[in-house]
Amino acid sequence: xxxxxxxxxxxxxxxxxxxxxxxxxxxxxxxxxxxxxxxxxxxxxxxxxxxxxxxxxxxxxxxxxxxxxxxxxxxxxxxxxxxxxxxxxxxxxxxxxxxxxxxxxxxxxxxxxxxxxxxxxxxxxxxx
Numbered sequence: 001x002x003x004x005x006x007x008x009x010x011x012x013x014x015x016x017x018x019x020x021x022x023x024x025x026x027x028x029x030x031x032x033x034x035x036x037x038x039x040x041x042x043x044x045x046x047x048x049x050x051x052x053x054x055x056x057x058x059x060x061x062x063x064x065x066x067x068x069x070x071x072x073x074x075x076x077x078x079x080x081x082x083x084x085x086x087x088x089x090x091x092x093x094x095x096x097x098x099x100x101x102x103x104x105x106x107x108x109x110x111x112x113x114x115x116x117x118x119x120x121x122x123x124x125x126x127x128x
Contacts, residue, residue, distance in 0.1 A: 029122045033071040036118035040111040041065030041073030047103035048075050053085055063100075073111075075100045 045065035052060040062078030077086075077100075088096030104111075 028126050029119075030070045032118045032122045032125070033115075034067070036114050037067050037069075037071055037073035038065070039073070039114050041067060041075065043107050043110055043114070044073065044100070044104050045075045047107050048100040051099040051103050051106075053097050053099065059085060075103070 042065045045063055049060055049063045052063055054060055059077060059079050059082050062082070064076060064078070066074045066076045068074045077083075084092075084094055085097055086100055087098070088094050
């Protein structure tokens, strides 16, 4: 079988419309995720507050939710030593006490459900 070959020719139809639709989905996703990110921040901050090591109570009183960007919730604290408590400081023999990370891990099923609901709302809104 000499000189056998195969050829394939594709014609794209609606690429511009498809790209526009993808941009709409991206915007819709960000819109749906912003309240989800806020809710996750509140959930994790509450759990982190309960896990915060307490000497004077000052650090615990400053733990609060934050929204890093439209799709990312987080936890922050308002003391200069909060990071040292959370991450530790080997040079000063301070062991890490990762209260925020532990809170995020402990609440994972709840915040995964929040994310899944936001994704499904986006799919439902953009399908069609």
